[in-house]
Amino acid sequence: MAQHTLTIRALQARAVNVPMQRPLQTSGGLVGTAPLVLIDIRTEEGVTGSSYIFCYTPLALQPMTQLLTNLEELIKGDGLAPFAIERKLQRRFRLLGPQGFTGMALAGIDMAVWDALAKASEMPLVRLLGGEPRPIPAYNSCGLGIIGSERAGAEAQELVAPGFHAIKVRLGYPDLETDIAVVQAVRQSVGKGVLLMADYNQSLSVPEAIRRIHALDEEHLVWVEEPTLADDDVGHAHISREAKTPIQIGENWWGPHDMAKSLAASASDFVMPDVMKIGGVTGWLRAAALAESAGVPMSSHLFPEMSAHLLAVTPTCHWLEYVDWANPILCEPLKVEGGHALVSNVSGVGIIWEEKAIRRFLVQ
Numbered sequence: 001m002a003q004h005t006l007t008i009r010a011l012q013a014r015a016v017n018v019p020m021q022r023p024l025q026t027s028g029g030l031v032g033t034a035p036l037v038l039i040d041i042r043t044e045e046g047v048t049g050s051s052y053i054f055c056y057t058p059l060a061l062q063p064m065t066q067l068l069t070n071l072e073e074l075i076k077g078d079g080l081a082p083f084a085i086e087r088k089l090q091r092r093f094r095l096l097g098p099q100g101f102t103g104m105a106l107a108g109i110d111m112a113v114w115d116a117l118a119k120a121s122e123m124p125l126v127r128l129l130g131g132e133p134r135p136i137p138a139y140n141s142c143g144l145g146i147i148g149s150e151r152a153g154a155e156a157q158e159l160v161a162p163g164f165h166a167i168k169v170r171l172g173y174p175d176l177e178t179d180i181a182v183v184q185a186v187r188q189s190v191g192k193g194v195l196l197m198a199d200y201n202q203s204l205s206v207p208e209a210i211r212r213i214h215a216l217d218e219e220h221l222v223w224v225e226e227p228t229l230a231d232d233d234v235g236h237a238h239i240s241r242e243a244k245t246p247i248q249i250g251e252n253w254w255g256p257h258d259m260a261k262s263l264a265a266s267a268s269d270f271v272m273p274d275v276m277k278i279g280g281v282t283g284w285l286r287a288a289a290l291a292e293s294a295g296v297p298m299s300s301h302l303f304p305e306m307s308a309h310l311l312a313v314t315p316t317c318h319w320l321e322y323v324d325w326a327n328p329i330l331c332e333p334l335k336v337e338g339g340h341a342l343v344s345n346v347s348g349v350g351i352i353w354e355e356k357a358i359r360r361f362l363v364q
Helices: 058-075 082-092 100-120 149-160 176-190 206-219 233-242 256-264 280-294 304-311 355-361
Strands: 008-026 029-043 048-054 136-140 166-170 195-199 247-249 320-322 335-337 340-342
Touching (some): 029 100, 058 100, 082 280, 100 280, 136 304, 166 176, 176 195, 176 206, 206 233, 233 247, 233 256, 256 280, 280 304, 304 340
Parallel strands (some): 136 320, 166 195
Antiparallel strands (some): 029 048
């Protein structure tokens, strides 16, 4: 089908609240369900592009769904051209800003448009972007919340059981001794052959982060993630200079401009944009170029189905964060074998809704 003939006919947004197999307690609070808004962009020619966005709290489902529904009129009749649509919507919302609900909604549209474009071209997204499907190193991020050292060892074994060679543990307990005890319990449980990442979820002051990471430097972590406030590039740069363990940030950047400022400040050793917050596929491509020019390894945050395609064309590809939160509403969830995510070779991203499950979890 000729790409230039594709015209957007409609946008459908549906809210679902999906139970999580392992509710995740972080230092910032409990994530007990996956509140998702499902997006379908339909074209006059019969091609539909699909994506979803993660709302963090069920309280955001209704307003996000309404915002996306309102945006239909702005893109109806437009050609299926992601860069042109992004430019149009960014211009329309310049005064409101590219962050928060606006940024999430625009990224969700961008992802769905790219999915439709790849389907119209009858190739997976990775090939449309000039790459080819290949296994992407993945770590299991589905558990190991703030559960204490007594439970952490057993849960770590459950996370590596499907064949993962890397897992992530959440830290930020009231005292450093518990942080260390949890890390050591996980290490003792899974052995030295499993790589271990740690995430503080922005819970520490800069001095406290330096103190704790100095103590954790001997635990051979792959990285420590967001030890202090996400937008504190100066603080993260200070921590990074002091620590032997690499510092990882990026999931809370709102677009490539935030990323560029962070890289200029040398705020971290690694980067991990979130495809929804960085600006969808279009924003990710710009972020990947920034990471390449800086020579910084780049990982993903959430959205493994989309991120697997994008990491496959990222020059400094590092790690895919695997979560199974959307699996219950997908006919064919992302496959992971031998600790690697397998990029689907079907047309588009590979998101096919399981409508029976969607009806069960639908939020009206």
